[in-house]
Amino acid sequence: MWTKGCVIERIDWSDKLFSLRIKAEIAPFIPGQFIKLSQVRDDKRIARAYSLVNSPDKPYAEILAVAVEEGQLSPTLQHLNIGDEIDITPTATGFMTLDEIPKGETQGKHLWFLATGTAVGPFLSMLDTDEPWQRFEKIVLVYGVREAKDLAYLDKLRAWVIQYPDKFMLCLCITREAMPGALSCRIPDGLVSGEIERKVGLTISAKDSQVMICGNPGMIGDAQIALINKGLTKNLRREPGQITVEKYW
Ligand SMILES: Cc1cc2nc3c(=O)[nH]c(=O)nc-3n(C[C@H](O)[C@H](O)[C@H](O)COP(=O)(O)OP(=O)(O)OC[C@H]3O[C@@H](n4cnc5c(N)ncnc54)[C@H](O)[C@@H]3O)c2cc1C
Ligand SMILES: NC(=O)c1ccc[n+]([C@@H]2O[C@H](COP(=O)([O-])OP(=O)(O)OC[C@H]3O[C@@H](n4cnc5c(N)ncnc54)[C@H](OP(=O)(O)O)[C@@H]3O)[C@@H](O)[C@H]2O)c1
The missing domain is CATH 2.40.30.10 (Translation factors)
Structure with missing residues (x-):
């Protein structure tokens, strides 16, 4: 073990x-x-x-x-x-992977990553491979933290913004201080108000979007409700949908 x-x-x-x-x-x-x-x-x-x-x-x-x-x-x-x-452990495990996202027509064009705090990590691992860049037309990372000092790997993220200007959008949500260029809302609130979609210039829909959500369980619960209200459903093996989640606690 x-x-x-x-x-x-x-x-x-x-x-x-x-x-x-x-x-x-x-x-x-x-x-x-x-x-x-x-x-x-x-x-x-x-x-x-x-x-x-x-x-x-x-x-x-x-x-x-x-x-x-x-x-x-x-x-x-x-x-x-x-x-x-x-x-x-000598073996990694878990199901919040791109393998779990339906391929073909039901996949959609846009991949959304919603992360709070340390949960940006698994999305960095995905972005460091070719697969998401090849499978999706647009990729959005919404990264929510309390303060700017809680942001990690920002240089790496900004390098992707420069490398993929028409493909990769980084939306920072900093809740406990103002940061130029960042939103100041919690992620679910930004989904409900439409602030996040306006910031990145894309609309979330069941037809076009796959959404992976990771981190704080409160954020995940509320973000799921906001997405369900936009017509998305949970991605299940027996019934492909658009929402894939991993709670950290
Ligand atoms: C699938 C999965 C993947 C995870 N990946 C990571 C990861 O990459 N990085 C990471 O730091 N943690 C991650 N965690 C959380 C991690 O496993 C531990 O729970 C965390 O490090 C706290 O452990 P602890 O023994 O210090 O605290 P515990 O005594 O177990 O206390 C747990 C409490 O700490 C808080 N908490 C736990 N994790 C976090 C977190 N990441 N951010 C904010 N608050 C938290 C919650 O309030 C939780 O109830 C992951 C959890 C799961 C289930
Ligand atoms: N980050 C720090 O400076 C700091 C300092 C001391 C200790 N810690 C320890 O680190 C742990 C985790 O801190 P963290 O900042 O990484 O993670 P976090 O508490 O999960 O906060 C990360 C982001 O998620 C938001 N969030 C929290 N609950 C939410 C909910 N129910 N719905 C939607 N959004 C929500 C936060 O907004 P809000 O700001 O609105 O809550 C914040 O923007 C704490 O439990 C603490 O033990 C952290």
Whole structure:
């Protein structure tokens, strides 16, 4: 179940938000999947899921995490340094992947990613591969955080905006301070008011859109309601729809 990983790089985005790059033998995975990291303390194993941020062709596992106050594992992860070891699952798992999105006529032209906080990670993994760029005419990433300092991988995201000016739209929703160019609403509110669609210049519809939503469960619940009110349905294997979700807690 567990293999040893070794931290080979870390990035501190803020005093709470960090990335760890871990050298480990991980089986081939699909972008959007997650591994588990774990430690044994007082004979008790603590294990938590973390989405992979890197594309599958990289020889390491990279995660983006926030140190949750009073959390059991994440504050410990934040204190790992280069050379430190951590238990990791050798196989990634999870269903919030592009494989789960219907292909062909029901696919739609536009791929929307809605993420709060660390949940931008799995979408970065997908965007770092050819598949979404080849399958969709337009890709929108709506990335919601409390403050500008909570944004991670912004340089990488802005590089895609420059590389794909007619194809990739980045919509930042910063809720607890003003940031030029960003919206100041929570994601579900921005969907209901139409602010997000106006900002990116695209309309969400069952015909044209696939929407993947990841992160805070409250955001996911409310965003789903907003999308259902626009005529979208959950994407089920027995009945393809347009909404695919992964809750982080
Ligand atoms: C499929 C899946 C993928 C995940 N991927 C990531 C990831 O890539 N990065 C990541 O940081 N976490 C991710 N998580 C959450 C992660 O597994 C842990 O729950 C988190 O690190 C807190 O663990 P803890 O032991 O420190 O806190 P716990 O003692 O388990 O406390 C959990 C509480 O912390 C809060 N919380 C948990 N995760 C987050 C988060 N990401 N952002 C904000 N608040 C949170 C919630 O209030 C939750 O009830 C994922 C969870 C799932 C189910
Ligand atoms: N980020 C920090 O500066 C910070 C500092 C100290 C500790 N932490 C720890 O980190 C954890 C996670 O913080 P985080 O900021 O990464 O994640 P978060 O609390 O999930 O917030 C990320 C974004 O999601 C929005 N959001 C929260 N609940 C929502 C809901 N029900 N519906 C729609 N949108 C919602 C937030 O808006 P709102 O701003 O309106 O809530 C924010 O824009 C906290 O539990 C805390 O333990 C974070």
